[in-house]
Amino acid sequence: MAEGGVLPSLKDGSDADFEITCTPCGEDSVREEAIKYCQECQEYLCAMCTKYHGRLKATRAHRLLDKDNDRQSSFVAKTRCRYHPDRDIEMYCEAHDMVYCTLCIATEHRPCDGVNKIEDKLESSVNQTEIHRVLDETKNALETIKTVVVKQQKNIVSLEEERNATQDKLEDVKTSLVEHILKLKKETSDSVDKIYAKTKEELEFEINVSTNMIKNLEKMLELMQLVHNLDAGQQFIQMKLVKMNLTDANKLHSNSESNGTKSVCFTENTDLITSVMTAVAFGDVREGSENRKPSKPKKYKMKSKKEVNVKLGTSLRIWPLVRSPRLVKIFREDWGTDKNTCFISDVCQHQDGTILLTDSDNRNVKRLKSNYKLKDNCDLDASPKNICFISKNEVAVKMNNNTIQFIDVSNTMSKTRCIDIVSGGQFGLAFCMGELWTSGRVGVNVYSTTGNLVKSIDNNQNVQPIFKSGTQHMAASGDSVLVTDSSDGAVCLNNDGTIRRELRSSGLKYTRGVCVSDDGIVLLCGFSSNNIVMFSSEGKYLGELVAQDVGLKSPISLCYDVNKHSVIVTCSFSNAISVVELGE
Numbered sequence: 001m002a003e004g005g006v007l008p009s010l011k012d013g014s015d016a017d018f019e020i021t022c023t024p025c026g027e028d029s030v031r032e033e034a035i036k037y038c039q040e041c042q043e044y045l046c047a048m049c050t051k052y053h054g055r056l057k058a059t060r061a062h063r064l065l066d067k068d069n070d071r072q073s074s075f076v077a078k079t080r081c082r083y084h085p086d087r088d089i090e091m092y093c094e095a096h097d098m099v100y101c102t103l104c105i106a107t108e109h110r111p112c113d114g115v116n117k118i119e120d121k122l123e124s125s126v127n128q129t130e131i132h133r134v135l136d137e138t139k140n141a142l143e144t145i146k147t148v149v150v151k152q153q154k155n156i157v158s159l160e161e162e163r164n165a166t167q168d169k170l171e172d173v174k175t176s177l178v179e180h181i182l183k184l185k186k187e188t189s190d191s192v193d194k195i196y197a198k199t200k201e202e203l204e205f206e207i208n209v210s211t212n213m214i215k216n217l218e219k220m221l222e223l224m225q226l227v228h229n230l231d232a233g234q235q236f237i238q239m240k241l242v243k244m245n246l247t248d249a250n251k252l253h254s255n256s257e258s259n260g261t262k263s264v265c266f267t268e269n270t271d272l273i274t275s276v277m278t279a280v281a282f283g284d285v286r287e288g289s290e291n292r293k294p295s296k297p298k299k300y301k302m303k304s305k306k307e308v309n310v311k312l313g314t315s316l317r318i319w320p321l322v323r324s325p326r327l328v329k330i331f332r333e334d335w336g337t338d339k340n341t342c343f344i345s346d347v348c349q350h351q352d353g354t355i356l357l358t359d360s361d362n363r364n365v366k367r368l369k370s371n372y373k374l375k376d377n378c379d380l381d382a383s384p385k386n387i388c389f390i391s392k393n394e395v396a397v398k399m400n401n402n403t404i405q406f407i408d409v410s411n412t413m414s415k416t417r418c419i420d421i422v423s424g425g426q427f428g429l430a431f432c433m434g435e436l437w438t439s440g441r442v443g444v445n446v447y448s449t450t451g452n453l454v455k456s457i458d459n460n461q462n463v464q465p466i467f468k469s470g471t472q473h474m475a476a477s478g479d480s481v482l483v484t485d486s487s488d489g490a491v492c493l494n495n496d497g498t499i500r501r502e503l504r505s506s507g508l509k510y511t512r513g514v515c516v517s518d519d520g521i522v523l524l525c526g527f528s529s530n531n532i533v534m535f536s537s538e539g540k541y542l543g544e545l546v547a548q549d550v551g552l553k554s555p556i557s558l559c560y561d562v563n564k565h566s567v568i569v570t571c572s573f574s575n576a577i578s579v580v581e582l583g584e
Contacts, residue, residue, distance in 0.1 A: 020067050020516070022046035035065040094119050164286075173282050184272075192264055199262050206256065213252055216245050228295045271448045278434035278449075284479050297536035298519060302544055303583030308372045309479055310344065310357060311575040312364075313337035338362040344570035344577060345427065346386040346473070347559040348395070354570065356395060356409070357577070358384035365397060367413060370563060372579065378413035380405060386429035386473070390449060396436060398429040402437065404447075419451030427512065427556075430474035432481050433495050437469035444483060444493070457497040466491055466499060482522060484511040490524055492539070499538040508533055513558035515567065517582075523567060525555040532558070532569070532580070546580060 018033040023043035025032040034044035038053065040062045045053055053059050081087045081101035091105045092098075094114025145307030165241055220242045220498055227235050326580035343361040350356070360383045367375045382401040390396050393410035402424035406416045421438055428439025435454055436447045443458025443466065460466050469486040475482045477492075480500055484490040489511055509528035516522050520537030523545060530552050534542040545567075554572035561568055561579070569578040 014558075020044055021051055024049050038062050038064055039069050044259065090118055092116050092118055137415045140148050141335070168287070170282055180195075182531075188266075192266065195264050195268050199264065203262060210252060210256075213245075214251055217249060220253070228445050270450045271452055275434050296582065297538075297540055297542055298521065299542050300517075300521060300534060300582045300584060302546055303581040305546075305550065305578060305580050306577040307578050308368075309576050310359075310366055310368065310374060311338050312362070312366070312374070312377060312532055322454050338364075341573050342575045343573055344557070345384065346388050346429070346557045347568050347570055348389060349559055349561060349568075350389065350409070351392070353561075355561075356387055357570070358387045358397060360384055360400075361573075363406065365395075365413060367409070372577075376413060378407055380413065380415070385427055388429050388431045388476075390431045390436070396429065396431065396449075398424055398438060400425040404438075404451075419447065419449075421445065421447060421451075425468070427472045428474045428483065430476040430481050433479060434475040436483050437476075437483075439474065439483070441470055442467065444471060444474075444481075446497075455497060457493065460499060466493075472512045473514050475516055477516045477520075477522075482513050482514050482516070484524060485510070486510050486527075490514055490522070503535045503539050503541075505533050505535075505541050507531065507544065512556045513569070515558040515560040517560050518562050523558055523560070525552070525558055525569065527554050527556060528556065532567070545582075552578065 013495040014456055017129070020034040022030075022032040022034045022045055025046055032046035032048070035047055035570045036045045036050045036053075037043070038059070039044060041053075041059065044067060045064070050064065052565045053062065079089045081089050084101050084103050085102055087101035089099045089101055091102055091109075092115070093100060093105065093109045093112050094116070095112040096109065099118065100109065109115060137438060145168070160232050209329065220238075223238055224242060227238050227494065230238065248293050254259070269277050284354045324525050339360045342359050344357050346358045354375070355368040355370075355372065357366040357368065359366060363383055365378045365380065365384060365387065369375050380397070380399065382399045382403070382404075384397045384399055386398040387395055388404075393408060394416075395407050395409055397405045397407060398421070399405050403418045404421055404424075408414050408416050422445060423438065423440040426439045426441060428437075428444075430437045436449060438445050438447065440456070440458070441458060445456050446454045448454055458466060466481070467485040469485045472484040472486055474484070479495045481493050481495075482490050482503075483493060486545060487510070488506060488508045489502065491502050492500040494500050503522060503524065505524075507529060508524060508526040508531070510526060513525040514522065522535040522537070522539075523532055524535070525546075527531045530548045531544055531550075532546040532552070532555065534545050536542055546569075552569060553574070555569050556572055559568040560566075564579075565582050567580045567582065571578065571582060
């Protein structure tokens with residue numbers, strides 16, 4: 001038998017008759033009566049744990065007290081360092097007003113002033129008043145954190161309830177959609193059956209008419225073979241009857257040929273399919289926070305500004321090296337040449353970092369690499385006003401000939417299809433929730449990607465104008481669209497056309513360009529005020545990013561470069577774009 005014998009152990013809620021239990025055994029849900037107390041470890045020990053406590057090298061020198069004398073001893077265990085748990089706290093750093101072990105001092109606080117051993121600071125020990133104050137503060141902090149834990153636990157319960165309610169709602173939405181789709185399918189199927197039955201009935205009637213005609217013609221053919229046996233009067237009658245049947249037969253054949261082959265035709269509702277297939281979710285899912293204290297809005301400052309030439313025909317570095325006029329002509333024909341000064345009316349960025357520009361006066365779309373170097377271009381049949389991505393490899397370009405031209409940008413840029421719109425000459429195009437938003441003269445028109453007008457937005461619920469003046473550029477942000485007007489700011493619209501908020505500043509004159517940074521900061525540029533201002537995501541004015549004296553001349557469009565944390569700015573009648581690097 002092992003020394004000291006095997007002590008009885010009672011697990012999980014035993015009613016053993018002893019007051020103090022062994023701390024290490026309790027961690028394993030075992031209740032053993034404690035006989036000793038270690039002040040350094042601050043643990044009660046049973047007989048078995050006491051034996052092993054004295055054998056281990058790390059605890060062999062610890063002083064053990066009888067369990068009843070644990071509070072009577074004046075022995076104080078040394079406190080371990082929170083950064084180096086195997087070391088005792090022995091030093092005090094006056095510069096940081098904190099205590100550390102010697103390793104902390106050697107590695108992190110060597111240059112600090114006022115580093116002393118703890119025993120050298122005993123003469124300035126804290127007084128009883130400070131001890132009581134700190135004790136009170138600690139108790140208050142303890143109660144505060146307990147309250148925080150209770151609140152967070154309740155929050156988890158409510159969070160789970162909200163999650164379950166949302167999942168139920170999603171199931172209801174799915175059921176409603178499926179039921180509605182099944183209803184649409186049934187109604188369309190019924191229409192197919194109805195048209196089929198009607199057309200089949202018509203064809204069967206025509207078959208009966210034709211069958212009777214065949215019988216008549218066969219009968220007339222038999223009579224015509226015997227007509228020479230009839231007298232002149234009967235011959236005359238039979239000839240007239242045969243000719244009448246021939247006329248009817250020819251008419252029947254002509255009608256059948258003109259009617260052609262009848263069929264049941266079905267055309268898909270592309271608006272419905274596009275809306276469903278381009279949707280990315282049943283709804284917006286986001287983290288909410290009630291009674292949350294608003295954080296201080298982030299403000300940007302202009303860290304640097306550079307200009308990049310984007311005029312075709314001036315960017316090929318090889319031209320100065322080419323002496324042959326014939327080779328220069330070949331290079332120019334391959335790359336194209338801008339005949340006019342550029343008017344970069346809009347700019348957008350692909351997820352791989354490439355930049356697309358619409359050059360209104362040279363009638364083309366330019367593509368830049370992520371380093372802002374020209375890559376290629378696509379010539380257009382009219383002047384482009386705005387551009388936006390509608391999928392990974394397709395962009396929509398608003399044209400001044402009242403169309404939207406779609407371009408495939410997966411490899412070389414190539415024009416695909418077009419749809420008709422109104423007010424194509426106005427600035428403003430954005431793609432939001434599967435729909436194309438375009439500026440009109442006084443409002444916004446929303447189209448499906450197949451060209452159907454979904455809705456027009458110009459007045460609020462009180463039939464008052466939403467915009468102060470003509471609408472300009474747009475930027476999609478989540479499920480909302482920011483629309484500038486040619487006055488002092490922009491209006492943020494929900495997807496249903498209602499106003500979410502307005503962003504206005506007296507420092508803006510003739511607002512045109514708009515973009516949104518990856519952390520929600522809204523940037524607007526003033527065409528006449530020659531500046532760029534900032535708003536928080538909640539619509540609070542944050543000041544100027546680019547002041548009038550920086551040198552922007554009539555800025556017209558903005559694009560946030562997420563890869564370089566910069567803003568691309570285009571200006572009226574300029575062969576260069578400006579790249580403003582953002583700092584904080």
